[in-house]
Amino acid sequence: xxxxxxxxxxxxxxxxxxxxxxxxxxxxxxxxxxxxxxxxxxxxxxxxxxxxxxxxxxxxxxxxxxxxxxxxxxxxxxxxxxxxxxxxxxxxxxxxxxxxxxxxxxxxxxxxxxxxxxxxxxxxxxxxxxxxxxxxxxxxxxxxxxxxxxxxxxxxxxxxxxxxxxxxxxxxxxxxxxxxxxxxxxxxxx
Amino acid sequence: xxxxxxxxxxxxxxxxxxxxxxxxxxxxxxxxxxxxxxxxxxxxxxxxxxxxxxxxxxxxxxxxxxxxxxxxxxxxxxxxxxxxxxxxxxxxxxxxxxxxxxxxxxxxxxxxxxxxxxxxxxxxxxxxxxxxxxxxxxxxxxxxxxxxxxxxxxxxxxxxxxxxxxxxxxxxxxxxxxxxxxxxxxxxxxxxxxxxxxxxxxxxxxxxxxxxxxxxxxxxxxxxxxxxxxxxxxxxxxxxxxxxxxxxxxxxxxxxxxxxxxxxxxxxxxxxxxxxxxxxxxxxxxxxxxxxxxxxxxxxxxxxxxxxxxxxxxxxxxxxxxxxxxxxxxxxxxxxxxxxxxxxxxxxxxxxxxxxxxxxxxxxxxxxxxxxxxxxxxxxxxxxxxxxxxxxxxxxxxxxxxxxxxxxxxxxxxxxxxxxxxxxxxxxxxxxxxxxxxxxxxxxxxxxxxxxxxxxxxxxxxxxxxxxxxxxxxxxxxxxxxxxxxxxxxxxxxxxxxxxxxxxxxxxxxxxxxxxxxxxxxxxxxxxxxxxxxxxxxxxxxxxxxxxxxxxxxxxxxxxxxxxxxxxxxxxxxxxxxxxxxxxxxxxxxxxxxxxxxxxxxxxxxxxxxxxxxxxxxxxxxxxxxxxxxxxxxxxxxxxxxxxxxxxx
Numbered sequence: 136x137x138x139x140x141x142x143x144x145x146x147x148x149x150x151x152x153x154x155x156x157x158x159x160x161x162x163x164x165x166x167x168x169x170x171x172x173x174x175x176x177x178x179x180x181x182x183x184x185x186x187x188x189x190x191x192x193x194x195x196x197x198x199x200x201x202x203x204x205x206x207x208x209x210x211x212x213x214x215x216x217x218x219x220x221x222x223x224x225x226x227x228x229x230x231x232x233x234x235x236x237x238x239x240x241x242x243x244x245x246x247x248x249x250x251x252x253x254x255x256x257x258x259x260x261x262x263x264x265x266x267x268x269x270x271x272x273x274x275x276x277x278x279x280x281x282x283x284x285x286x287x288x289x290x291x292x293x294x295x296x297x298x299x300x301x302x303x304x305x306x307x308x309x310x311x312x313x314x315x316x317x318x319x320x321x322x323x324x325x
Numbered sequence: 326x327x328x329x330x331x332x333x334x335x336x337x338x339x340x341x342x343x344x345x346x347x348x349x350x351x352x353x354x355x356x357x358x359x360x361x362x363x364x365x366x367x368x369x370x371x372x373x374x375x376x377x378x379x380x381x382x383x384x385x386x387x388x389x390x391x392x393x394x395x396x397x398x399x400x401x402x403x404x405x406x407x408x409x410x411x412x413x414x415x416x417x418x419x420x421x422x423x424x425x426x427x428x429x430x431x432x433x434x435x436x437x438x439x440x441x442x443x444x445x446x447x448x449x450x451x452x453x454x455x456x457x458x459x460x461x462x463x464x465x466x467x468x469x470x471x472x473x474x475x476x477x478x479x480x481x482x483x484x485x486x487x488x489x490x491x492x493x494x495x496x497x498x499x500x501x502x503x504x505x506x507x508x509x510x511x512x513x514x515x516x517x518x519x520x521x522x523x524x525x526x527x528x529x530x531x532x533x534x535x536x537x538x539x540x541x542x543x544x545x546x547x548x549x550x551x552x553x554x555x556x557x558x559x560x561x562x563x564x565x566x567x568x569x570x571x572x573x574x575x576x577x578x579x580x581x582x583x584x585x586x587x588x589x590x591x592x593x594x595x596x597x598x599x600x601x602x603x604x605x606x607x608x609x610x611x612x613x614x615x616x617x618x619x620x621x622x623x624x625x626x627x628x629x630x631x632x633x634x635x636x637x638x639x640x641x642x643x644x645x646x647x648x649x650x651x652x653x654x655x656x657x658x659x660x661x662x663x664x665x666x667x668x669x670x671x672x673x674x675x676x677x678x679x680x681x682x683x684x685x686x687x688x689x690x691x692x693x694x695x696x697x698x699x700x701x702x703x704x705x706x707x708x709x710x711x712x713x714x715x716x717x718x719x720x721x722x723x724x725x726x727x728x729x730x731x732x733x734x735x736x737x738x739x740x741x742x743x744x745x746x747x748x749x750x751x752x753x754x755x756x757x758x759x760x761x762x763x764x765x766x767x768x769x770x771x772x773x774x775x776x777x778x779x780x781x782x783x784x785x786x787x788x789x790x791x792x793x794x795x796x797x798x799x800x801x802x803x804x805x806x807x808x809x810x811x812x813x814x815x816x817x818x819x820x821x822x823x824x825x826x827x828x829x830x831x832x833x834x835x836x837x838x839x840x841x842x843x844x845x846x847x848x849x850x851x852x853x854x855x856x857x858x859x860x861x862x863x864x865x866x867x868x869x870x871x872x873x874x875x876x877x878x879x880x881x882x883x884x885x886x887x888x889x890x891x892x893x894x895x896x897x898x899x900x901x902x903x904x905x906x907x908x909x910x911x912x913x914x915x916x917x918x919x920x921x922x923x924x925x926x927x928x929x930x931x932x933x934x935x936x937x938x939x940x941x942x943x944x945x946x947x948x949x950x951x952x953x954x955x956x957x958x959x960x961x962x963x964x965x966x967x968x969x970x971x972x973x974x
Contacts, residue, residue, distance in 0.1 A: 177782075178789035188793060260792040279789045302378060304781075305432035306774040310707075310767040 168197045175216045179208040180259035181281035183233045188259065196221070207233040208280070239297040240278040241285070245270050247292035254284035254293060342571075344591035346584045348721045349576040350754045352508050352674065354547060359511045359632050359640040364519055366644055367657050369416050373441040373648035374685040375401070376428040380481040382408030387439065393420045396450040398625050401439055404470050410483040410688075411473040415627040415646035418443035429651075429670050429687055433680025441648065452623030457530055465534060465620070472619045473626040478502055478513075478580070478609035479671060481689045484616070487606060488534050497604040499537040500589060501528055501613065503544045503551070504573060506580035507672030510692040512630040513610050515642040517544070517551035520614060521558035527613030529566060530620050535606055540568040542610075543585045547575040577674065578752040582607040584721055596748050611691075631686055633658040635694035636665045648685045651693060655682075661695045669694040673701065674753040708761035716755035716765060722748050726755040730765050733772035738779065741772050749773075841957065846875030848952025849882045886946050 172193035179189070184205035186192040195201035196217070203217040204226045211228065218225040228235065243254075243263075250268040255261075262278045265271030284293050298304070377384045385402035395401060395414040402412040421442040425435040457465055469485040476482045501524075505513040517524060532540055542559070544552045552572055559568045573579050573588045583594050586605055594600050600607060611629060618624040627647055631654065634640035638659025645654060651668065655661055668679045670690055678696075686693075694700075716726035725744060732741035746769060755765045 173790070176786075178786040178793065180789065180793050189790070190793075259796065260789050261796050262792070277788065277792065279785075300432070300434060302428065302430045302432050302434050302436050304778070305430075305434060306778055307431070307767065307770040309771050310764050 169193050171220060172196050172217065175209070175213060175220060176206060177208045177213065177279075179279040179281045181208060181279070181283060183207050185232065202226070202229065204229045205232045207235050208238075210235040237297045239280045239295040240275045241273045241280070241282070241293050242296045243271050243273055244292040244294070245272065247290050249290055249292075251289055253287040253289065257283045257287045259283060342591075343573055343589070344587055345574070345576075346579075346587045346721050347723050348719045348754060349578065349584075350719055350757050351576055352757060354575070355508045355634075356511050356514065356547065359509070359634040359642060360514060362639065362641040364515050364630055364642045364644055365657060367646070367649065367653065369443050369445060369447060369646070370649045370653045371443075372421070372650065373415055373418070373443060373646065374426055374438045374650065375412055375415070375441070375648040376426070376436055376438045376685065376687060377402055377412065378428060378430070378436050379412065379647070379687040379689065380410040380475040380483055382406070382410070382483060384437070385409055385412055387423060387437075389420050389423075389439065391420055391423055394418070395420060395441060396448050398450045398452070398627060400471060400473075400625075404483070404485075408483055408486055410475050410481075410485075411471055411625070412439070412647075413473050413625045413627050414441055415648050416441070416443045417446050417448040427681050427684055429679055429684040429690065431677040431680075438685070449624075454623040455620050457533065457620045462534055462536075469616075469619070471625070472615075474612065474615045474619060475626070475688050476609055477611035477615060477629055477688065477691070479675070479689055479691050484608075484612060487601075487608070488531070495604055496535040496537050496601055496606045498539045498541065498590065498606075499528070499532055499535055500582075500586055500605060500607045501540060501542040501610055502580060502582060502585055502607050503542055503548075503555070503610045504580035504585055504588075505548070506545060506575070506577045507674050507692075508577075509634050509694055510632050510672050511634070512632045512642050512691050514548045514551045515632075516610060516614065516630050517548070518554050521551075521554040522561070523614050523617050524555070524610050525558040525562055525568070526621065527615070527617035528568060528608075529562070530616045531608055531613050532566065537606065538567060540566065541589045542568065542570045543573050543579075543589045544570060545575045545579060546572045577754065578721055578750065581721065581750050581752065583750075596745065626688065629686075629688065629690070631690055632692040634692065635669070636662045636697040636700055637695050638662065645686045645690075647688060651679070651684050651686060651690075652682055654686060654693060655695065662697065664697045664699065665695045666698060667696050669696050669701075674757070675751060704764065705762050707763045710761055710763060713760060715758045715760065719754040719758045721752060721754060722750060724749060726765055729772075730763065730768055733768040736772075736775070738772055738776050742776060746772055746776070842876045842879065844955060845952045846879050848948060848955065849879050852948030852952070 169190070170193075173190055176189040176193055182188065184192045184201065186195055186201065192201060192206065196203060203221060203223065204214050205228075206213055206217075207228060209217075214228060215225055241263075248265075248270050250265060250270060252265065252267050252271070254271060255263045255265055259281060260277055260279055262274045263271055263284065264274060280295065282295060285291075285295070377387070383404075383406040386405045387402050389395060389401045394417075396417045397414060399414045400411055401414050401420070404411045418441045420439060422438075422440040424438065424440070426438040426440075427433065428436045428438065430436070455465065455468065466485055466488050469488060472485070474484040476484060476487075503513055503517060505511070528540055528542070531537075542555055544555065546552075552570060555570050559566075559570055562568070571589045573585070578584055579588055582600065586592055586594060586600065586607065590605070592603060592605065594603055594605070615626050615629075619626070628644055629647070630642050631645045632640075632642050633654050637655060638661075641658050643654060643657060655668075668682060669676045670679050670693060671677065672692055673694065676692070676694070679693075710727060710730060712727060714727055716730075717724070720726050726749075728744050729741055729746055729749070732738070732744065733746070749769050751766050751769060753766045756763070756767075759765060
């Protein structure tokens with residue numbers, strides 16, 4: 136009886152110590168929710184959600200302070216992905232935050248630009264190149280289309296240009312079976 | 326002789342050492358139509374339109390301007406980045422336009438093209454053949470970047486990437502793809518029949534560049550003439566080359582590089598590895614001819630053999646300059662027959678419908694088929710999938726096409742990826758066998774392009790996140806740097822003033838406060854001097870801590886003035902009058918202590934003076950207030966200056 140107890144207690148202590156050690160040694164860093172939400176957000180850093188960037192919005196969602204439908208660039212698909220991740224009901228985009236627009240990039244009319252550097256300071260991803268009193272230009276491949284450079288421009292030389300379809304970004308369409316109107320025989324009409 | 330016997334033996338043996346792959350289909354070949362006539366030559370067309378997008382990878386950089394005169398074989402666009410290929414003028418003439426035009430691409434979208442108006446002289450640049458046998462591999466491969474040679478089997482992958490032979494490519498076997506498995510296409514067949522010697526010379530070059538010990542030429546058994554010609558050519562060259570022709574059974578898609586490797590060697594290249602990682606490399610026959618032309622004749626890639634077949638009067642293979650309008654080729658084949666609906670580039674299995682008849686021939690164009698409803702009946706409407714799994718039986722890549730179909734149809738891309746959608750070679754064998762006539766490959770193409778678009782968007786988002794994080798970090802860093810600079814400057818200022826006044830503090834704001842206090846004290850002094858001629862307590866202290874004393878003095882002065890004012894009004898301070906006994910007692914005690922120190926003397930003298938001159942006292946109060954205000958203003962200004970300096974930094 137006593138022997139059995141000793142063995143069991145000994146085993147319990149030994150295994151407990153082993154498990155405790157393993158829990159410390161092989162600790163798995165949980166995938167933080169904020170990072171997962173941030174991964175879904177489109178990273179335009181446009182602030183249309185009411186937060187100063189995608190990360191702050193992700194933090195707000197994770198803390199339950201913000202709703203999932205405040206990101207217009209993420210679009211409907213983004214809201215669905217967030218609903219999926221957060222385990223909440225899907226809801227359509229909040230119109231107060233703006234509407235989903237086709238993806239575009241900013242374009243500076245170089246003839247009008249006065250080189251004030253205000254847009255450079257506004258750009259959240261450093262996608263504008265230029266210096267004081269020198270013409271600025273957009274690095275199109277790095278522009279997120281956030282439109283934050285439009286407002287500060289004192290001469291309104293920046294416009295948003297939608298990204299067109301080129302052989303580079305062209306996509307195969309979902310196969311559709313075309314509906315054809317069959318010629319109707321006169322006899323059938325009568 | 327010995328070599329011939331060995332080769333002959335291998336020919337007999339060939340049926341045995343073939344390793345069939347899974348699946349495959351055998352559609353009607355339709356190859357005989359275009360092999361009746363030899364390879365034809367075309368007259369120089371009226372215009373040459375060279376799209377920049379003719380290969381896999383980056384768009385090359387244009388090196389000519391409109392109006393430039395170019396010679397045949399002159400570089401007009403150079404490879405940009407690692408995966409890219411150069412483009413050369415395919416005949417001599419003038420660059421007449423650099424603009425967007427419809428290119429032979431399934432999208433049917435226009436893209437940048439260089440248009441050359443030929444002068445008809447067809448004048449070559451100075452050709453520079455290379456003595457490749459005695460040259461370093463590195464220099465040869467580097468020069469290959471300027472050749473414009475891409476995989477001519479249809480994949481158009483730049484060849485110099487495949488030949489990245491810095492002497493240690495590790496390739497032991499070179500497989501030459503001459504299977505040409507797709508129906509209708511006969512360009513490689515005709516090339517082998519007519520130019521087997523050139524092919525063998527090209528193979529020798531590729532073998533040298535790769536350092537491959539062995540070469541296997543895989544030919545489908547529906548091309549006996551070509552196989553015979555190749556055998557003969559191989560037997561002509563010396564023993565050392567170790568080339569072997571292998572006849573493989575006719576089964577679509579044996580012309581896929583991995584299928585052919587499996588057929589001739591029995592090696593299954595892992596799905597996530599390149600063939601070079603297992604010591605193999607595959608070249609198309611037409612590509613090795615281009616290699617031969619480039620190194621031995623000094624001619625860059627400017628033309629190819631194209632099968633013009635289908636619904637035309639006289640199907641034939643032609644040697645076509647890149648950029649030749651497709652209709653020029655159709656004319657050469659006797660023109661299209663009346664019921665031609667459209668043209669297909671590539672074969673009927675993997676090719677695509679050309680968006681327009683007005684497109685140029687590019688490096689990818691191995692075959693042009695004029696289509697008619699009789700040749701290619703429009704597909705019957707797709708019926709529901711009955712899960713018969715015939716597609717899985719036909720799939721040469723061992724995928725589960727029926728599963729992929731469900732996932733692609735329902736936009737379940739993650740699942741499609743799990744089922745290795747990207748290993749699909751889009752050969753169309755599944756669609757071919759489907760009893761429900763479902764356009765399976767179209768679904769896979771759709772799913773693939775959606776996944777690629779999603780990945781690109783994710784990449785862009787990651788880049789944006791990274792840049793945003795960097796920007797925030799940079800702003801934070803700049804802020805800290807500025808703060809540090811200020812601290813340093815203040816420290817330096819302190820060190821400067823330390824010798825002059827120990828009262829000086831580390832901070833500019835503090836300094837300003839002290840200055841203000843001094844000023845206040847001075848003002849007070851002036852005021853009290855007005856009020857009372859003798860003022861021992863507020864005499865400017867000549868000691869080191871004058872500032873401190875001045876502050877104290879000012880405070881005392883203020884208290885005195887208040888007291889005096891109260892006295893002048895004829896009553897004692899109310900807060901003391903109503904105080905309870907213990908408090909009064911305490912006040913009395915404090916007063917006693919003050920007297921002991923000798924402070925109350927001054928108080929009394931002031932009181933004495935002030936009682937006699939209440940007006941003067943009031944003036945003193947006002948003066949003190951003004952001085953205070955002045956001092957505050959000075960302090961505020963000092964602070965402002967400090968902050969503006971911060972901003973300037």
